[in-house]
Amino acid sequence: MDNAYLDSQADRVEVTGNGRSFDAFYRAHHERLFRILVLSLRNPSLAGEALDEAMTRALERWDRIASYDRPDYWVLRVALNWSTSWWRKTRREAYELLVEPSAEDGLPDPEVAAALARLPVKFRVVVVARLYLDWSTAVTADALGIPAGTVKSRLSRALRRLANDLGGEQ
Amino acid sequence: MRLEDRIRSTLEAEAERVEHAPQPVPAAPPLLRWQQGPLLALGVFFAVVAVGSVLFLLRSTPVSPPVAATPPPVETVPPTTAVSPGAETLAAAGLDSAVLYYPTILPAGWALCEEVINPPVARVSFCDPGAGENRITLDVLDASSPSSSDDEPVPGAIGWTMSGDRDELTVHVPVAVSWRLRAHSSGLDLDNVVAILKSVPAIGNRGSLIPTYETPMVVENFSETQLRELFAPEESVQVTRQQDGSFQSVFVIARSDQPDRMSLHAGRATNTDLIDLLGGLPGSQLVTAAERPMVIGGSGETVQAFWIQRGLLWSLTTRVDAELAQSTALALEQAIAATDLTGTANGIEAFQIDGVWVFQHNPEGWDDALHSGTADVVNGCLVVDGTIVIWHIDRIDEAADVIAAINAGGAPQLLIGGGGISLNEGATPDQIPAIIADQCPTSAVWFGAP
Numbered sequence A: 001m002d003n004a005y006l007d008s009q010a011d012r013v014e015v016t017g018n019g020r021s022f023d024a025f026y027r028a029h030h031e032r033l034f035r036i037l038v039l040s041l042r043n044p045s046l047a048g049e050a051l052d053e054a055m056t057r058a059l060e061r062w063d064r065i066a067s068y069d070r071p072d073y074w075v076l077r078v079a080l081n082w083s084t085s086w087w088r089k090t091r092r093e094a095y096e097l098l099v100e101p102s103a104e105d106g107l108p109d110p111e112v113a114a115a116l117a118r119l120p121v122k123f124r125v126v127v128v129a130r131l132y133l134d135w136s137t138a139v140t141a142d143a144l145g146i147p148a149g150t151v152k153s154r155l156s157r158a159l160r161r162l163a164n165d166l167g168g169e170q
Numbered sequence B: 001m002r003l004e005d006r007i008r009s010t011l012e013a014e015a016e017r018v019e020h021a022p023q024p025v026p027a028a029p030p031l032l033r034w035q036q037g038p039l040l041a042l043g044v045f046f047a048v049v050a051v052g053s054v055l056f057l058l059r060s061t062p063v064s065p066p067v068a069a070t071p072p073p074v075e076t077v078p079p080t081t082a083v084s085p086g087a088e089t090l091a092a093a094g095l096d097s098a099v100l101y102y103p104t105i106l107p108a109g110w111a112l113c114e115e116v117i118n119p120p121v122a123r124v125s126f127c128d129p130g131a132g133e134n135r136i137t138l139d140v141l142d143a144s145s146p147s148s149s150d151d152e153p154v155p156g157a158i159g160w161t162m163s164g165d166r167d168e169l170t171v172h173v174p175v176a177v178s179w180r181l182r183a184h185s186s187g188l189d190l191d192n193v194v195a196i197l198k199s200v201p202a203i204g205n206r207g208s209l210i211p212t213y214e215t216p217m218v219v220e221n222f223s224e225t226q227l228r229e230l231f232a233p234e235e236s237v238q239v240t241r242q243q244d245g246s247f248q249s250v251f252v253i254a255r256s257d258q259p260d261r262m263s264l265h266a267g268r269a270t271n272t273d274l275i276d277l278l279g280g281l282p283g284s285q286l287v288t289a290a291e292r293p294m295v296i297g298g299s300g301e302t303v304q305a306f307w308i309q310r311g312l313l314w315s316l317t318t319r320v321d322a323e324l325a326q327s328t329a330l331a332l333e334q335a336i337a338a339t340d341l342t343g344t345a346n347g348i349e350a351f352q353i354d355g356v357w358v359f360q361h362n363p364e365g366w367d368d369a370l371h372s373g374t375a376d377v378v379n380g381c382l383v384v385d386g387t388i389v390i391w392h393i394d395r396i397d398e399a400a401d402v403i404a405a406i407n408a409g410g411a412p413q414l415l416i417g418g419g420g421i422s423l424n425e426g427a428t429p430d431q432i433p434a435i436i437a438d439q440c441p442t443s444a445v446w447f448g449a450p
Helices: A003-014 A022-041 A044-060 A071-084 A086-091 A094-098 A110-118 A121-132 A137-144 A148-165 B003-020 B037-057 B190-198 B224-231 B273-280 B322-338 B393-407 B434-439
Strands: B090-092 B105-107 B111-118 B121-127 B135-142 B161-164 B169-174 B179-186 B237-243 B248-255 B262-268 B285-287 B294-299 B302-309 B312-318 B349-353 B356-361 B369-378 B381-384 B387-392 B413-422 B444-448
Touching: A022 A044, A022 A071, A022 A121, A022 B003, A044 A071, A071 A121, A071 A137, A110 A148, A110 B003, A121 A137, A121 A148, A121 B003, A137 A148, A148 B003, B090 B190, B105 B190, B135 B190, B169 B190, B179 B190, B179 B273, B262 B322, B273 B294, B273 B302, B285 B322, B294 B322, B302 B322, B312 B322, B349 B393, B349 B434, B356 B381, B356 B393, B356 B434, B369 B387, B369 B393, B381 B393, B387 B393, B387 B413
Parallel strands: B356 B387, B387 B444
Antiparallel strands: B090 B105, B111 B121, B121 B135, B135 B179, B161 B169, B169 B179, B237 B248, B248 B262, B262 B312, B285 B294, B294 B302, B302 B312, B349 B356, B369 B381, B369 B413, B381 B387, B413 B444
16 A cells, blocks of 8 residues: 555544544554554564554553544654663564665665664654655654754754765765 | 665665565554453463463472573572561561562561563562462562552652552552562561562662763774674684664674574663663573673573673673573673773763863754753852753863853853753653763753754
């Protein structure tokens, strides 16, 4: 499914107001949030676990979370925070982390994939939001709960790092 | 093709793979915890049946922590002499006093009678196996687990709460940001319960799990040759350095004489990292043989050793035996302590300008909030509106100018970008960097931006 379709599904749920059900929210947002998390964290099992945790927390507080303009942003932030929190780090298998993309993975541009994999999560998630999801700076800032200036500086620093990693390409 | 286009098409290709990869999450909403009850009960039933069968076969086997690769013996804290704060006489528990959540004193004759570890939570029960139904059960819980608002504070113990009476008494103890301990007892006075809880290493010996400040080192600054000298002087060992993309460096230590390899992580540490292992690392035990506090534990075939050294949390993960893991961790700790290599890129540096303590850092990112106020020197420390500022390395010259102005009798007004934490706004003392607390006790810190 492409982003446009998933966005339209998400928006369809957004307009249902505070009476929306968690079930509808879950079905509309789960796939897209999972994809964002996998791209940002580069670890499907960690992404799945983080999303599960965030969705469970949302369900437990649904009366309040449902009143937010974008509960999906809240879930995304919780999942990202949870995944990078200390105690999760202690549990993950070190061996999962050692896999970098290679030419055998069949990705069209393994150099870029490897450079992206080396970016810290907080930079990569901004790259995913701005370049893959095509979110504006304001939307990215809102979704990640960081100032717009931080979004700009992180994107700029991420691109600079990637360019350096790829031999100075601009 | 432009870089941004290459990134876009790579991310799209990766997303395409996500769609076709099996998703580890169900396509249905999660269950609330109370909804999980019946399923849990069913699981517990089968678990009890399975455990019962095993116990039947191994009737004479003593109870031990369910760590498959049991860590080797470690030095223990001195035995506790008998004390009697309440109705029961408490005595040395005779348990492995290095396990972070085992009490070291219990009522005389009591022993471990049940242990269930299902990370991130653990439950241990202690009772008199000979007679009676009195027991105390300790649960390691996620700090966010709900507790009753009817609980009363425990006198003389900050943050501890209690409910019930001698027949059924429950005491909650905050242990770290992530964890709390709940004690549920029957037949014990509050004084007994408090004494037992204070003998739990994660509570009573908490200070030994907090690192003392050391000059930070930044592994990113090391060359491959330096890393090899540091981690693998033996010819049979190869070291590969990799980044996992989340502020950690990963070193793969491969020994030609071992079928399995080890990996070593180094990530930025916080003061409570080792205490947090209470819930994150099954069977976590304190290794007192190390120069610095070290915790080892694991589940299944994996053993992990954690220690904080030079501003970094080190974790050694291995699938080989626990004894080798511990000896390797201790050798690495000594090697790191002996190295002259230092770095400051991510650490906070403390130094004096004209006798005034100032702090600087060079973070990878920063917040964009603003802090303003009058600069002053208080107790030998530079503060701005009562807040300690960690100056960005690019602005440290400004701090020198400010100190010069204050020494000349001025009261400079400053506006500094960045973000801060304050005890008055919900931060905890553990979040104040130790290097600052050591020099300049404060309730608020501002992490300056360039």
